[in-house]
Amino acid sequence: MRTRPARKTPDLPQVVYRTLHPKEKEVVLSAVDIQSSAYAPYSNYKVGVAILGTNGKIYTGVNVENVFYKAMHAEEVALSEMAKDKCRRFMTLCCAALNGGIPCLSCRQFMREFSGEDLEDVIIIGVKNGIQDRVIRCTFADIIGVDSFGPQDLGINPMKY
Numbered sequence: 061m062r063t064r065p066a067r068k069t070p071d072l073p074q075v076v077y078r079t080l081h082p083k084e085k086e087v088v089l090s091a092v093d094i095q096s097s098a099y100a101p102y103s104n105y106k107v108g109v110a111i112l113g114t115n116g117k118i119y120t121g122v123n124v125e126n127v128f129y130k131a132m133h134a135e136e137v138a139l140s141e142m143a144k145d146k147c148r149r150f151m152t153l154c155c156a157a158l159n160g161g162i163p164c165l166s167c168r169q170f171m172r173e174f175s176g177e178d179l180e181d182v183i184i185i186g187v188k189n190g191i192q193d194r195v196i197r198c199t200f201a202d203i204i205g206v207d208s209f210g211p212q213d214l215g216i217n218p219m220k221y
């Protein structure tokens with residue numbers, strides 16, 4: 061029986077860290093900085109996230125695990141911090157994790173609530189532990205798809221809430 065060759069997802073684009081916009085570097089440093097605060101005794105997989113809101117502020121989050129296996133992901137925590145501050149949209153997100161730090165599928169959908177509709181304008185950066193020479197830098201559209209489901213599909217504009 062013939063098996064189909066495995067289809068590999070295209071690698072996400074990488075850039076040299078020092079070429080990032082100064083504000084993007086600030087977001088990266090915030091994510092790397094907060095990563096060690098993660099509470100991950102079960103997976104030992106610490107994640108730090110920083111997001112830049114449209115209000116110009118940076119919000120951070122870490123994953124928080126629990127003995128009954130409910131875990132809060134760092135993206136959710138950071139976005140909740142932003143929402144708590146009545147900011148409803150982010151422009152840049154950096155995820156610092158072992159594998160180069162790209163948000164999981166669940167978090168991508170959670171992020172979609174606060175991304176606005178111009179997904180090509182939202183920048184996602186992924187860094188391995190610490191600042192490396194190269195970092196992943198792509199748009200939100202690259203990792204969620206331009207036809208993703210968002211609040212606007214249900215007639216909701218998060219900016220009004």
Ligand SMILES: [Zn+2]
Pocket residue numbers: 133134135163164165166167168
């Ligand atoms: Zn996640």
